[in-house]
Amino acid sequence: MDKSYYGQLHVFQTIALEGSISAAAKKLGVAVPSVSQSLKLLEQKIGVPLFQRTTRKIQLTEAGTMLLNSTLESMQTLNQAINEVQQFGSSPSGVVKITLARYSYQLMLKPYFAEFCQLYPDIQLEISVFDGTINLVEQGYDLGIRFGNTVEEGMVARQIFPSIREGLYASASYVEQFGIPKAPSELIGHKLVGYRFITANRLYPLTLIENGHEINVEMPTQLVTNDIDVMNDAIRSGVGIGRIFEPIAKSQSDYHQFIPVLQSHWISHPPVYLYYLQHSQKARRVKVLIDFLVGKMQEISI
Structure with a gap:
């Protein structure tokens, strides 16, 4: 496979998840023309358009939807593998994104996040407080907290708080x-x-x-x-x-x-569960947060 596919797929997925080329450029920290060019090159290689473009919006074509669904999890697995190797033998580092409802934040994160940040100064903790339903994969989160253990395929649910x-x-x-x-x-x-x-x-x-x-x-x-x-x-x-x-x-x-x-x-x-992708705990930056929160909730229940 052409080695440039990785970077172009990453750009394509970011456009799809962010909803626009300009938002993807901001997310990636690059210029808008660079994002447009990367997408153009990928579409030329594949031979079909991946997005339908109008003056007001951009949306996935059928081929684009198929490509996103087929590559998103594989790309995340690859990125996790790279992160694991990068962190081997060093202190955990990188961004960990967690989404949770306000009640979960007040009970399970607010009293402890400062301690976590002191323990792991090289981890950037990104906290999103939102009472609605979030798809971790589509929204790019590492962890979530919510009622019940019913989760999507490929997810792990771990109880951290009683009913x-x-x-x-x-x-x-x-x-x-x-x-x-x-x-x-x-x-x-x-x-x-x-x-x-x-x-x-x-x-x-x-x-x-x-x-x-x-x-x-x-x-x-x-x-x-x-x-x-x-x-x-x-x-x-x-x-x-x-x-x-x-x-x-x-x-x-x-x-x-x-x-x-x-x-x-x-x-x-129902009891409250911490949920995450099946293999995400292999990334040390994610694993230390999982272990930290589970430990704190066990202290409360003792």
Whole structure:
């Protein structure tokens, strides 16, 4: 195979993942004409166009989609092999990208990332806090943290945190003004601080347990957010009753101000898992972060 294929495939994949030639050039740290020329040479060698171009956007052709799907994992494996050799006999170095929801960040990363950075000064830790669903391969992340162990083929899921209850809380000022419901049926007379999923753009239903079964409860809402910090602030301010994961609520400095509502009806979410590509832990920069986080979570559970 022509040795120039590697560099041209890398450029092609970056364009596909970034969504434009200019964004790929910025990501690669090279000039836009260089990226365009590399893509042109690859298309000439293959003999078919890989992208459909208009004045407003660029998108993969059928051949481009096939090439991306066929080469992405192989290129990542090759890059990991190169990284392993480069790091052999030296301290771990390079970029490690991790994606996680805000609750995961607050519970599992915020208390510890500074220590990790001190232990491994040659690793650049890139943290993306996002409550939506992320495809590690397509978005270029090394690790992710989320509920449940259902992952895509080729991924490893490793439990790092036990099941979490989703609490329902109100402030003292709210309870003083509106009282506290004694049964789920009474919630219709109260206000809920709503939560909206980022990726699905839909309101997250309020789910409780009643007589051993899950029920969805309809409540009027005056405020809707997609951020748990805003949720906490809204509860504190007496805007309404809101949902917070129990460990997050307990970590608040003013936790005594959060009054549990219908505690016996709270639902539980699955355990939290660290997930990553099957072979990514072979890269020392990734492995040390996996081992570090697993160790810290084991200390918490002891």
